Amino acid sequence: MMRLSAADVSVLDEIAGIAVTPGSAAERAKALLEPLRRITPCDAAFITAFDPERRMQTPLLRYGYTAAVMRALDGPQLTRDIEQAGLQGPCPPVRIGDLPVPAETLPTWSQHMYPAGIRQCLSTGLFARDGRHLGNVTMNSADPRPAGEADRWLLGRAALWIAHAIDPWRTVSAIARLVGDAVAGVVLTRGGDTVPLTGLPDHPLLAPDSPLIVAASARSAAGHPFVTFLWPDDAPEFGAELFRVSMLVCPPHPPGHLRRVILLSPVPYPRGLTRFELHILGLLVEGWSLPRVAAALSIGVRVLAGHLELILAKLGASTRHMAAARALRRGLYIPAELTLPQEHDFR
Incomplete structure (x- = not known):
């Protein structure tokens, strides 16, 4: 030497x-x-x-x-x-x-x-x-x-x-630390692959081409630097039945293949909203009319109106449009694409 x-x-x-x-x-x-x-x-x-x-x-x-x-x-x-x-x-x-x-x-x-x-x-x-x-x-x-x-x-x-x-992982790690309670995470690349985050375990929900990754990618396409929503886990590996999904956009620094940090944080049902109500909010966030929401969930419009009344009270909103806006801003909804394939009754 x-x-x-x-x-x-x-x-x-x-x-x-x-x-x-x-x-x-x-x-x-x-x-x-x-x-x-x-x-x-x-x-x-x-x-x-x-x-x-x-x-x-x-x-x-x-x-x-x-x-x-x-x-x-x-x-x-x-x-x-x-x-x-x-x-x-x-x-x-x-x-x-x-x-x-x-x-x-x-x-x-x-x-x-x-x-x-x-x-x-x-x-x-x-x-x-x-x-x-x-x-x-x-x-x-x-x-x-x-x-x-x-x-x-x-x-x-x-x-x-x-x-x-x-x-480039220095920036990615700094972005991931913004969500302090994350229990799992991946980085989504330009080509659609997922790469584990150093210091955080992987999770089956974050597998490449999983419904969650597809939903996250679709929501990030609008260009928002931060997107959040809720996602249920029917086989809770981390003891949580509901995860908050946080997706943050990576800055376009060279080499540019790392695009989004996607993190999972376990949360209780927020603001007392039930899982069924979170599915309703997911459809309202998409701008669906009440008859269309009722048909998608196989319930009557009057039954939906009763659920909606509870949702408005829990979110402190005066209209369903205000409730949808607050749910979108706070990530208090389950994406519509996860609701539609469901065959069982959430009620």
Whole structure:
């Protein structure tokens, strides 16, 4: 193990400080440029965020490249070259001479970097502590002399902090903490997959393509950053017969594949509303008329009117439209799509 000089310690401290600052991953990546240039002299540099669904390296920082090179860095070939160079898995930082294949066989190098006068690199993949591939950091130079072993080792030490700086799960975890009583949760991705949330267990209700996930996705399509509603659990794994579903939209930061945080919190029947009344509210939230609600629930309009009178009293509303608005705003309803397939009697 190499000993850190005072200058090395200063660089690592600065990178660590940037890594834990608030803001977006792109803002932190841009702030990392100056300390990175003190690790080894370079004429150009880039940091990318890896999109696992599109298998693309999304740019967070690009410095010093020609327009032609930057267009190449935006394309899919960069990802293929990074994989061919072995940088999609944990390994020490590499220079041109350390690559497992000749640089001339990598189109990003042979067709773009070399014609732009770039002759050397110091590059490493960025990985979270749990092994997730987060992106890549590369420093390029017109000087053909390779970076020294000390520079290579220092970038390796800095890589974990750089990875932390660009990790999109930091934002996701902060969003999840907004719902302090959550007992289960997942993240919904651009492609419709669900990914477990660190620190929270999964739940059968949150399986991909489950009715709850479909309902949550439909409600988020309106663009609201926060959506909440109620969902019954007829096989209560957490001892709760009713969950509050909270769905929060993830900011569209690169790589952009994490779209919504969906959390479950056990709740008693709120405001004394019964499960049947919550189903009625779900239909009213959709704007259904009373005759249509009565027909869907297989009850008479007069029976429905009696339930509605109780609902208005419990919500402190003077009309069914006011009750529906309050139920929507407070998430005090069971979505209509869950009500309609029901064959048993809720009364």
